[in-house]
Amino acid sequence: MTGLDMRLNMEPAHNTTGRYTTDLLTEAATLIIHHHKVDESPLFLYLSHLAVHSANKEQPLQAPKEVVDQFSHIKDEKRRTYAAMVAKLDESVGRVVEALAQKNMLNNTILIFSTDNGGAAAGFNYNAGSNWPLRGVKNTRWEGGVKGVGFIWSPLLKVHGVRSDKMMHIVDWLPTLLSAAGVKRSDLPQDLDGISMWESFLEEPNSDHSPRSEMLISHDHLYGVSVYRYGYWKILN
Template sequence: MRISCVMASLVGLSWAISPALAAEEAKKPNIVFIMADDLGNADLGYRGGQVSTPNIDKLASEGVRLESFYGEPVCTPSRAALMTGRYPMRYGLQTLVIFPSHTYGLALDEKTLPQALKEAGYKTLMTGKWHLGHADKKFWPQNRGFDYFYGNVVGEVNYFTRERGGLIDWQRNGAFLKEEGYYTDLIGDDAVRLIDQQDGKQPFFLYFASLAPHGPYQAPESAIEKYKDTPDKLRRTYMGMISELDVQIGRIVAELDKKGLRDNTIILFSSDNGGATSGLFAQGAKSNEEREHDEGGIEQGQKAPAINAPFSGGKGSLKEGGVRVPAFVNWPAKLKPRIVNEPLHMVDVMPTLLALAGGTGSPDHPFDGRDTWKTLAEGAPSPTDDVLINVEAFRGAIRKGDWKLIKIALLPGKTELYNLAKDPGETTNVAAENPDIARDLEARLLRYAGEQKPSLWIKAQPAFVGAQGKTVMDPDFDIDDGGLPQEKIAIPN
């Protein structure tokens, strides 16, 4: 009788424990997405760069390195792709960026990543740069799914004053602030404070959207001094900006450890686009005179400091240096270190995270991205047949396997085909030697082009396609030129 009672008690206890274990197993992960801005492909330590980035390097080496991960050529489209899981051409954000004078923003009928995560029970938090609409409060982060926002809504600000054109673009939940301090430090302080407030009972999504190392090129003197042996002052400052970002990333990870949240937190890191190698794309819509008067400004014709080796091109270009970006995913409890060379895109982030979080997108706005968890966790092939890098009225690029096609539609037009496995620097156009592949990729690109909505940027700037107002009729302006090929750039020792 006594044995029977004991057995019954044990069975009862097992039934009591099992739901708790099941709940623990099904616990939704916290999510931290770290977005760098205009980061050069070869400017991080783990990528052989000259900048000291020990915290980023540790996360990358212990995580899943995404070696063929694509953003968009510039800031706004890339951030839109992250927030929607859909190509920016679906809602008119495929061309250039939202300028301070523009009144449009990310389409209000697009369900955003934070909105979907809120529906799945998440606390949604953001610190840093938005750049998806500023002229109307309906476009602001706190009205697009974030419970909390601290940062700037336009593309760039002074790192020490948070001013742009004499106006302060710095707010916390809609209240504009005038604060002392360096941009990267301030958003790092806020991110650490937000993590400290979490009790582990409700999952959270933290979007840490750094402005660094986007221009204007400004950093504390102590950070610049670390690179005193680098001859070029602009390059020294740029390197110092990346180091300051690395410090804040280290603080975020340390705070997750301190709170006991690290094992259940997935950290994703990416740049929005490639590093700026031309002054034309290094800062926003400013004249040379305005840039010259900016501390840390750069003239349109000046060489910008990022290095995208081994790729050619840079920010603004459809070449690999403009769109293939440093990226990795780190979650030690679930992901083993590996290198993934499968082509993936920023649009894949949202469906992947929602699959982990139990969230859903909008049925009438289907994702272009795919759930890539098996690729990350098991090294499985990419679930996408092709990757649309971007398409606009005047140019586009698409990748399938090792093959990439770039089409420039401005007369006289040109079609370029590259085998990235053999030619990552895109030095040799092999379209003539591979007509069937070129025709297939061009047909795919044109199908996407037929689905695009009119560019809101071109509607707002009807006479221009150049970032600084160079017309489409200017024969000397190549919209695809984001900088010299890397082999023509002298990389400092």
């Protein structure tokens, strides 16, 4: 069975054939920013790019040919295409930042850029990359598969240009962003998963000390894998 998988809200998007998805999502994001009424309400924008994720088994890595050609010095074909995908993603971030600047919103904005898993250094969608010195790749439970990287940029942060190795789980983003927006923890549901990291980022941005000391990384009944971390210790079953 085949069908049209690209939609705009609930309606099929028929005018997207032949377009690169990274460009389509970027255009949609910048359009939202352009039409946002700054004086009436705040803006939460979640831009979830498909890049640099693989596409399908027939052609897992895809990028516009003219961009791929810019990386002709890279010998490995998959790595060359992957570099082009990263370049288009980088261009997207720049266009979003530019749109925020044009709306005079940057001085009161928090930008978060994050990944969802480690690199695919092996398998059908490998890109000649490496997670070294971490062990494992995407779809494994070793640090190379589950440890993500990212960055936060905001004029609201007191210190800039620092690196943090604080333990943080993806569920911590919700209370962290709500705290940054001025919402008190007491106003949130008591059973809410996640710990706010905002105060830690403000007070100890370059410290490894984290409000979180443990996390359940995986409890997979399908593959029979469980992973739990406490401090610097990690158990895999």
